[in-house]
Amino acid sequence: MPSTVEQLTPSRVKITVEVPFTELKPSMDKAYRDIAKQVNIPGFRRGKVPPMVIDQRFGRGAIIEQALNDALPRFYGDAVSENKLTPLAQPEVEVTRLEDGDLIEFTAEVDVRPEFDLPDFSLLSATVDAAEVDEAEIDDRLETLRQRFGSRIAVERPAADGDVVTIDLVATRDGESLEDATAEGIDYTIGSGGMLDGLDDAVIGLSAGESAEFTSTLVGGPLKDTDADIKVTVSKVQEEELPALDDEFAQQASEFDTYDEMRADFAESLLRLARLDQASKARDAVLEDLIAKVAVEVPENLRESDLAARKESITNQLSSANLTLAQYLEDTEEAESEEEFWEDLEKRSADALLAQIILDKVAEERGLSVDQNDLTQHIIRKAQQEGSTPQQVADHLQEHPHHIDEYMQEIRRGKALALIVESATVTDTDGNPVDLANLQADGTLATPGESAESEEAGEPEEIAASETVGSEASDLVEPETAEGDDAGEDDDSK
Known part of the structure; x- marks a missing residue:
């Protein structure tokens, strides 16, 4: 099957393929069989209609067209392998010559990975903040644990700072009640903040059954940023009794015998x-x-399609949340303007595609492979991230088998990145080398002899060193969606 390649640009080629018509025979036979099973023709049993009769009824051209649709992907794949090309998208295929019984010729234009040289990974470098633990952070985690083991006691006195009050809130504007800003039976810790400005001052000094009024700006819901008159009524005042941070508490709340041991474990976990x-x-x-x-350079077609997909995804998410981009940016302060947000998205999209191209080449040149254990571990981590079970992720893969290839590609790129980072020179801001020799493909750090199971941060139990690193790099190595794929049917790869 002779083929030629014309280089249109550094990243786009035109493949011309000639195929003897005899190579189409398996697909022709299949087309005849498929049609024979679908039609009812008097005098013939279903599935036993001769090809000649099918040609007379439907035309041989229709059979050839169906056979070509079946065979062209295989012919194209053979030509790509023969010419050692790495396509980055789906091809634009055109049949340019078709001589029944003699020859088929078609062309395929496609974006391919351009030729480029990889740098010496040992020359790569980075500086990161030193890994340190603030004593105040340890205190905060211990205080959270202490509150979990604390108790509340109802008291018959005015509410004070630190008390937990059960309150009803009624908001009005110009004397009319605002239903979307009314709530009952809310437990609120005085001094914790995060609800309404002025609420703390209003409830301090109130006893159960007493009310107060104040003016504030609503912070959530459809009436967000609306000024309203608020009436708060206290129905219960409770005082929190917290255990002392001592050895007895350590024995109650953890596996340790002393408070010092428990605190040291918290420090180690946070470190x-x-x-x-x-x-x-x-x-x-x-x-x-x-x-x-x-x-x-990333092919322009690839950049445009990826950016369009990202924009559509963001637009759909904002629409589902009933938010405009301006409202989202005001809430998150992710960018100063919509223009800056879209410009940043475009850069991140281009960088992600470039990273994928580079990492794929690294994986290919280094012969990195993915085995069943890699896939199994990846499925387990996906389940943890999504709050589902490994079986649910596996069931999803059975329904969408093309995602298996995406997972394998994601794992392979992760292995390539881990290899690169291990070879690079990384130091912290204090000038100390950062040891990343145990960086895994998924961004975890594995310490020999320690469990790979992650524990909840802040608990007295030890947090395993293989806990997943949440990294922006994951956005740069995510699997790209091929053109024509059912990208919109789920959102598990973005």
Whole structure:
């Protein structure tokens, strides 16, 4: 099956393929069989209609067209392998010559991975913040644990700072009640903030059954940012009794015998989380350095389609949340303007595609592979991230088998990035080297001899060193969606 390749641009080629008509025979036979099973023709049993009769009834051209639809992907794939090309998108195929019984010729224009050289990974470098634990952070985690083991006692006195009050809220504007800003039976800890400005001052000094009024700005719901008159009524005042931070509390709340041991375990857990965050930032920084050192352009068609998909996804999410982009930016302060937001999205899209191209080449040149265990572990982590079960993720893959290839590609890219980061020089802001030798494909840090199961941060139990690093680099190595794929039917890869 002879084929030629014409280089249209550094990242786009035109493949011309000639196929002897005899190569189409298996697909022709299949087309005849399929049609024979679907039609009822007098004098013939279903599935036993001769090809000649089918040609007379439907025309041979229709049979050839169906056979070509079946065979062209295979012919195209053979030509890609023969010419050692790496397509980055779906091809634009055109049959340019068709001689029944003799020859088929077709062309396929497609964006391919351009040729480029990879830098020496040992020359890559990054600087990240030192992994440190603030004593105040340990105190905060211990205080949270202390509150979990505390108790509340109803008191017959005016509410004071730190008390838990059960309150009813009624909001009005110009004397008319605002139904969307009315709530009953809310437990609120005085001094905790986060509800309404002026609420603390209003409830302090109130006893059960007493009310107060104040003016505030609503902070949520359809009436957000609306000024309203608020009436708060206290129905219960409770005083929190917290256990002392001593050895007895350590024995009650943890596996440790002394408070000092429990505090030291908290410090170790938080330090490990700090190291995970440090590894995440190192991963991002090394990848950025790599991208800056590789001279390659992402195909324009690929950039445009990826950016359009990202914009559509964001627009749909905002619509589902009944938010405009301006409201979202005001809430999150992610960007100063809509223009800046879209410009940043465009850059992140281009960087993500460039990272994918580079990491795919690294994985190919280094012969990185993915086995069943890799896939199993990836499924388990996906389930943890999505709050589902591994079986649910596996069932999803059975329904959408093309996602298996996406998962495999994601794992392979993760392995490539881990290899690159391990070779790079990473130091912290104090000038100390950061050891990332145990960085895994999924962004975890594995310490030999320790469990890979993650514990909840802040608990007295030890947090495993293989806990997943939440990293922006994950956005740069996500699997791209091929053109023509059912990208909109679920959202598990973005």
